[in-house]
Amino acid sequence: MKYLCFDLDGTLVDSAEGIETTFLHTFKQLGVPAPDKETLRTFIGPPLEVTFANHVPKELQSKAVELYRTYYKETGQQQTYLYPSIKELLHQLKGLGYHLFITTSKNQEVSHEIAHSLGISDYFEGIYGSIPGSMHKADIIQRVMTDYQIPPAEACIIGDTKFDIIGGKNIGIHTIAVSWGFAPLDQLKEETPDIIIDSPLDLLSHLS
Template identity: 40%
Template sequence: MKKVILFDLDGTLTDSSKGILASIIYMLKELKLEIPDKEVLRTFIGPPLSLSLNNIYGMDKEAAQKAVMIYRDYYAVYGILQLEVYPGILETLVELSQHYSLGLATSKPTPYAEQIIRNLNFTSYFTGIFGADLDGKREGKAAIIKDALTHLSVEPEEAIMVGDREFDIKGAKENGLASIGVLYGFGNREELEQAGADKIVKKALEIPAAVKQFN
């Protein structure tokens, strides 16, 4: 019996691309780095920022952490406000929260995730918000999901992870969770299928029905 549904944030609950990309461009300009095309820029959304900086610019951990601080300085003031809730999300949270405990599992630092949830008036739907820590010790999705399970006192077989990128699905599999991939975010069907998503939905309003199929 499933008891807990964990949601990713960026690309699953909210379209935060405008704020994230504006913050990334600001960071790159401050560092005097070449700004890649839009397709490459969008790959920054989802994984830990330090991982993307290493993959694309070859930054070591120390350089990446300095870059992340520049990003956060801008994001905390401007980028965090530039987002939209996907259609059907509110109705989905209302329905699922009547039968399950809902948690947030995001690669975004916890304080930012908490602020966003407050700004959206979604706090009452979630029993826990779990994200990366600001010093970079816990930033991979698998570690964040594990932290969520521990704090919510739930076994892996009692939880489902809902997300839009391979990192959500792989993080779920590493922890023994079932997973639902969504196609309206920043990923695509091929990515989610290759990562091993148990179910894939096109719209947020399809999530509750997909959840029920696991019980």
């Protein structure tokens, strides 16, 4: 495997504080009761459109997405931090000749901004996120596979939620779950990824 697709939130970056703060602000602005903290954690991973479709009235869903993205860009985005050892991992992988990509359900423009602000954008050949008509993880991974003509046997997805594992399996690529992110470990195990790793640098051992 030479083509590595990384999820962003919960895999490369700890963005929980900013995301949860932004959701709370959005629900308050809409006048809709906010879910509890445990439920808010489950909002990290799926596309915004899917989350709001399940938690706000239909007539408010477009406004919810707009409010969220505006506030996140102004405030929540600043509350995002690299996990320990991530930059070291990316540096080593790049030096070993791996082709690195970000594949996230987060808005694509925002994903570029976060990667740039945290000093990791240059490690990636492509940063792919949610755009109109392509929001789900399988669709986003497929764009990478198509653009770079990557054989499925040569690629893998590295992510922290069931959406990453399901998306990777739908495309037919190797799946690597990480235990330091936002999803409970038992939920990851239910999706039977090819392997679960407990720290970023463990990926080097697995790939070797």
